[in-house]
Amino acid sequence: MTARVPSAVILDTNVLFELARPRPEPTVVTALQRISDRSYISVISLAELRLGVEFLEEGRRRSELLHHVRSVQDAYQSRTLPLAATVVENYAVNVALLRRRGISISVNDAYIAATAVTHDAVLFTRNLRDFQGYPGLEAISPWPSPHPDTPGA
Incomplete structure (x- = not known):
């Protein structure tokens, strides 16, 4: 079975911050080059980037x-x-569902996840654990090894 080729990919804020590094991870750069014509960002990531500057x-x-x-x-x-x-509707329904299950997710991560799900997009992120359990979300990491916070890392 072959992996699904996504028609759209949402870049999490940590991917965008990676590109600001003097020497970004080569596998991330290569992955982004492959999907550049179908990559998108959430307005939430712009806010997080700008906050990082401030x-x-x-x-x-x-x-x-x-x-x-x-x-x-x-x-x-x-x-x-x-x-x-x-x-916003996807966010509200799924954050409430996750909380009933005892799973917490940050407001910004939930909005980014809801954006990806609503647009039937895959989420590129380093922090897979942050999005674990979000209904309907497919999240993958373009990094060669998992983030230390990823289960099983």
Whole structure:
């Protein structure tokens, strides 16, 4: 059986931060090159990127990251997915379901997951555990080895 080739891939914020590193993980860069024509981001990731800039003191790193955020905004201008009513409904239904099951998920991660599910997209993330159990979500890591927080790592 062959793996499903997704028609759309949502990039989690940690993937976007990876690209801001001086030497990003080569397997991540290669994976993104393969799906560049069908990659999207959530407006939530833009907010998280910008917040990351605001937490930094004035200096070179802050300037570099701000430049990266603006580059992402430009590159994904037509591929930034909003919090549409269908996304918000998916979020509310599934966060409530997860909480009833005793599973917690951050607000931002839940919105990103809901965006991926609503758009029938695969989520690229390093932190698979953060999204574990979200109904209907297919999440994969483009990193060569699992994040230390991933089950079984």
